[in-house]
Each structure stands twice: as C-alpha cells, then as structure tokens.
Amino acid sequence: QVQLQESGPGLVKPSETLSLTCTVSGGSIRLYYWTWIRQPPGKGLEWIGYIFYSGDTNYNPSLKSRVTMSVDMSKNQFSLKLSSVTAADTAVYYCARAASAAAAWDYWGQGTLVTVSS
Amino acid sequence: EIVLTQSPATLSVSPGERATLSCRASQSVTSNLAWYQHKPGQAPRLLIYGASTRATGFPATFSGSGSGTEFTLTISSLQSEDFAVYFCQQYNNWPVTFGGGTKVEI
Numbered sequence: 001q002v003q004l005q006e007s008g009p010g011l012v013k014p015s016e017t018l019s020l021t022c023t024v025s026g027g028s029i030r031l032y033y034w035t036w037i038r039q040p041p042g043k044g045l046e047w048i049g050y051i052f053y054s055g056d057t058n059y060n061p062s063l064k065s066r067v068t069m070s071v072d073m074s075k076n077q078f079s080l081k082l083s084s085v086t087a088a089d090t091a092v093y094y095c096a097r098a099a100s101a102a103a104a105w106d107y108w109g110q111g112t113l114v115t116v117s118s
Numbered sequence: 119e120i121v122l123t124q125s126p127a128t129l130s131v132s133p134g135e136r137a138t139l140s141c142r143a144s145q146s147v148t149s150n151l152a153w154y155q156h157k158p159g160q161a162p163r164l165l166i167y168g169a170s171t172r173a174t175g176f177p178a179t180f181s182g183s184g185s186g187t188e189f190t191l192t193i194s195s196l197q198s199e200d201f202a203v204y205f206c207q208q209y210n211n212w213p214v215t216f217g218g219g220t221k222v223e224i
Binding site for chain 1: 150164168205207210212215216217218
C-alpha cells in the first residue's frame with residue numbers, strides 16, 4: 001500500500017522560505033508524477049505544481065515565481081520550496097501522486113498545516 | 119482557469135438514503151473529472167476518475183456520471199462511513215482546479 005507523508009516546519013516567518021518534504025513508502029517514486037496541493041483555512045484546494053521523477057516540473061502560474069520542486073530518488077522523497085511567504089500562504093499542504101500528468105491523484109498524504117506568522 | 123462549482127455546499131441525509139452531488143465546470147473538461155472523499159484528519163481518497171470509473175476500494179453504491187460541464191456523484195444508499203466531504207477536480211486543463219466541496223452530514 002502506497003503511503004505519502006508530509007513533513008516540515010509548522011511555523012514559518014513572513015518573507016522566509018517554506019520547505020516541505022513528502023516521503024513515499026510502499027512504492028517507488030520512479031515513473032510517477034508527484035504533486036503539491038494546499039488548502040488555506042476555510043478556502044478551497046489550490047494546485048501548486050507537480051514534478052516528474054525525472055525532474056520535469058509544471059507549476060501553477062499563480063505561484064510559479066516562488067515555487068521550486070525537487071525529487072530525491074535515493075530517499076524516495078520529493079520536496080517543495082515556496083519563497084517569500086506571507087500570511088496568505090498559511091494552509092494545509094498535501095502531497096499526492098498521479099500516474100500521468102493529466103490524471104487524477106490516486107494517493108495523497110494526510111496533509112500538514114503550515115502557519116506563516118512572526 | 120476552469121472554475122468548478124459544487125452544489126449543495128452541505129447535504130443532510132439519513133443513513134440508507136440516496137445522495138446526489140453536483141459539480142459544474144465553467145467550460146468543458148470532457149471526461150477528465152475526478153471525485154474525492156475526504157474525512158477530517160485523513161488523506162483524501164480518490165473515489166471516481168474519468169467522470170465515471172470507480173476507484174479501488176469503493177463499493178458500487180458510489181457512481182459518477184456526466185461529461186463536458188455537468189457532473190454528478192451519486193451515493194445510492196448512505197452508510198455511516200460515507201459521511202464526509204466530497205470534492206471534484208478537473209485535470210483537463212492547466213492549472214488543475216478543484217470544486218469547493220460538498221459536506222455530506224447526518
């Protein structure tokens with residue numbers, strides 16, 4: 001059974017960089033697309049972007065200038081960095097998997113709350 | 119970007135009853151629409167993909183239909199474990215977008 005687990009600081013200061021890691025267990029990171037999605041409190045879900053195991057990326061234009069994703073196949077992990085954060089970036093962040101770029105996300109992590117505050 | 123509008127926001131039903139949830143797209147997404155079930159504190163679960171294909175682990179009481187801009191998720195007989203938030207997602211156009219969700223409550 002594939003499982004995804006997000007990890008990282010729960011509190012980030014404004015203007016700093018949010019960094020999260022998603023660890024994949026029960027399956028290989030190879031051949032899949034790995035995505036980040038977030039949900040601000042009381043709001044809907046927002047797709048942040050995806051990274052293919054080869055390193056190809058596709059980011060949401062609304063966040064593209066601040067987002068960097070990477071993959072570490074040796075650790076079966078992929079990561080998200082979001083720079084210059086503000087309170088508007090406070091959200092539950094989810095990682096998920098898809099079999100292709102244009103496909104539904106078949107496995108998700110349970111999410112991690114990141115709060116941006118001084 | 120494509121806007122997905124789900125209705126109703128909250129659906130109050132009794133166990134054993136039928137629930138019908140709607141997801142409307144601002145432009146055609148063909149059949150590239152998924153439904154997810156989300157319970158508090160848990161990972162969202164893929165329920166339906168390709169508008170009507172049920173994902174592994176869900177019983178036949180769940181069914182999806184529609185194409186283009188109008189989609190429906192039907193739960194034919196609600197069980198206690200089915201009370202959750204259901205949200206739709208389109209993956210036909212970038213960026214991928216989501217509906218606001220329907221909370222199915224007792």
